[in-house]
Amino acid sequence: MPVSDQDRSRDFYVNVLGFDLVRDAQMQPDLRWVQVAPPGGQTSLTLVTWFESMPAGSLRGLVLETDDLDGDLAEFTARGAEAPGGVQEQPWGRYFTLTDPDGNGLVVQETRARRPG
Template identity: 30%
Template sequence: MQMTTRVLSVALPVADMDAAVAFYVGVLGCEVRYDVEAVPGVRMVEVVPPGSQVGIVLLPPDSPVPIAVRLGTSDADAAYARLAATDGVVLHNDEVLRWEGVPPMFHFSDPQGNSLVYLETSKPA
C-alpha cells in the first residue's frame, strides 16, 4: 500500500503573524491560500509560491494546531493502523479525527521525533 500521496504543506512557527505574512507575500512573492481561525483564538495562514502545490502554514509558536509537515494519504484509517503497528512511531490522536468540513486526519511523530500530519486527500478508485 502506498500511504503517502504527496506533501501538502510545511508548518512554521511565527511570533508575529502580520509581519510573517508581509514577508512571505511582499518579499518572497507567495500568495495567501487561506487565512482562518483554525481553532478559537488561533490564526492559521497558508501561503504558497506561485505555481507550487505545496504550501507554507504559518502558526503561532504555542499553537494547539501541530507545527508539522502535512502529508496526503488516500486512506487515513489504513495509514493510522499501519503506523500504530510501527515501532518508534508516536500517535498523538487516539483515532483518526473526523471534523465537519475537514478531511479525515491524524497527528503523529516519526521515530526521530519529527511532527507529521496525515490528511486524507482522496479515496482509491
C-alpha cells in the first residue's frame, strides 16, 4: 500500500479500521517495514514509501470482504473514517468505499451467497 507517512497510515489502519499490527521494524537506515492485517484475515498489507512507481495514494479498488457490512461501517465511521457514498446495493451484494489518509481507495463489501448452479 503506497503511503507518504508510515506512522499516520499505521495509526489509520490499526486505530480506525481495527487492523492488527503484524510488524513495524527498521530494516535499513531509510527502509522501514510496517505490516498490518485485518483481524482474522488471510492476508496483510505492507505500508510502503520506497517505490517510485507507486506514489502515495495511487492504489484504488482494494477489496476487503466482510460478514457484517453495517457493523463495520458504524465502527469505522465512529473512529473517524469517512464513507461518503454510504452503503451501495448491487445484485451480487452490498459495499461502501472509503479512502486512507493518502487517498488510497478501499472497498468494503459483503457478498451475497451464491445460488447453487
